[in-house]
Amino acid sequence: MTERREEILSLAADMFAERGFGSTTVREIADGAGILSGSLYHHFDSKESMIEEILSTFLDEFAAKAQAVVEEGGDPPEVLQKLVTLAFAAVAEDATAVAVMQNEVGFLLQFPRFAFLRKRADEAEHLWVGVLESGVKSGAFRRDLEPRLAYRFIRDAIWITVRWYRPGGRRTIDEIRDSYLAMLLDGITADRRRGGPAARARPSPPRRRRRG
Amino acid sequence: MTERREEILSLAADMFAERGFGSTTVREIADGAGILSGSLYHHFDSKESMIEEILSTFLDEFAAKAQAVVEEGGDPPEVLQKLVTLAFAAVAEDATAVAVMQNEVGFLLQFPRFAFLRKRADEAEHLWVGVLESGVKSGAFRRDLEPRLAYRFIRDAIWITVRWYRPGGRRTIDEIRDSYLAMLLDGITADRRRGGPAARARPSPPRRRRRG
DNA sequence: GTCTATATTGAGATAGAC
């Protein structure tokens, strides 16, 4: 609601992301906001309610965007690339929320209050696995691909980049995404077809630009 | 040294892995061991020294095994597959240590005492990146592969499986590893060469067995 | 090697004045 509230919540998210939820004290949050710890409780019920709001806000938005991408349609590789792009964009733009989610989800899932985390995770799995299954059926993806297993590898590889991606670092998020997409779609093995006739039809093939 | 000590340490590792280091109390560990909290301090200096021993023991062993694999030699794809196999084996066999490492490394690195975690991580990066670079030079891996970026994706995708891999679950660790290696080496895109002449020479190509 | 007993610290949260 109020601007002050958002400000404090954003500050808390930064601290949760950096030190961990359990190791961040309400006094530290209050210090950062320039008030005393007791005053925090004018804005929030509890420390838990802060992290709940941080995560639910992020997940609501992300779920809506992902749903929209799938509803837009397109062939499976295209939709998959859009989803991957969406996730990497979240790593860059909502880094603190993603970091908090990655670091605390295991702990938070112990409490009924955070059951929505599992619900969102299940929804996402359903969405992505659906795209992968369509791709297998359409012949775009390998016949022997196992969508559920592939999804977990894709999901984890993307979200966990939040641990090392740094804005302003050596690689932009777009470069990281393209590098990942190249590995995901074509693997790391040298392609002996290169230089031959265009043997493959893929929409907007992601290619790493050369370094330097 | 003593058996009792190992027993308690193993119990503590289980608890750290499940609830998180910060949320596990020395009283809970003591309860689990059937003694009172004060008695723990006969075996250990502090709670921190417990997690330090859990992680350093695991990392020492893993570093030695990885070093041995590389010294064995072989062409880069072969060595890479051995390293991947080693890491997945650790996920299965030392699940608690891997889980604790994944979940707590960010927090622990704040303290000088745990600087060895960064040292081990740097060593590992050097080792794996070396293998990837060799493979690019030898022509086994794509020319445009970026070894450091690729390493991070590989590392994270493997270690983080500890969050969902369950012994006795639907997939054995070997199946998960093979599925991952297939994605890593060849990507998820359908291979139109299939059924044509053997266009590719790769040692022991990992293929997912069919489901069912 | 464990227990009894406790020191010490710091956490989240509350009530009411301003």
Next chain:
DNA sequence: GTCTATCTCAATATAGAC
């Protein structure tokens, strides 16, 4: 919306008896 003051609880760790 913040402060003052404080409650309450639980945490790590210690000292010395057994």
